[in-house]
Amino acid sequence: TKIVDTGTGDVAVMWQDAQHRFIQIYTGQAAAGLVAVEPMSGSTDCFNNSDGLIVLQAGEEWSGAFGVKLIAA
Numbered sequence: 001t002k003i004v005d006t007g008t009g010d011v012a013v014m015w016q017d018a019q020h021r022f023i024q025i026y027t028g029q030a031a032a033g034l035v036a037v038e039p040m041s042g043s044t045d046c047f048n049n050s051d052g053l054i055v056l057q058a059g060e061e062w063s064g065a066f067g068v069k070l071i072a073a
Helices: none
Strands: 001-003 011-016 020-024 036-040 065-071
Touching: 011 036
Parallel strands: none
Antiparallel strands: 001 011, 011 065, 020 036
8 A cells, every 4th residue: 555745746655465455545644644544454333244264262363563663755
């Protein structure tokens, strides 16, 4: 996922592994120029629709990886 600041040319690139099949974008502060992007393992409302829901039993583990790279213009 790549976000480009058209004013400065700065770029933020987010990557996620196969455990994170979804992304969520928050635009509640878009008027202030703020947007948040978050990798997700489950879809919206996965507690009810089970799309990507991961349920761990006692002693089980789950892992995934994601990261962000910032590139200044």
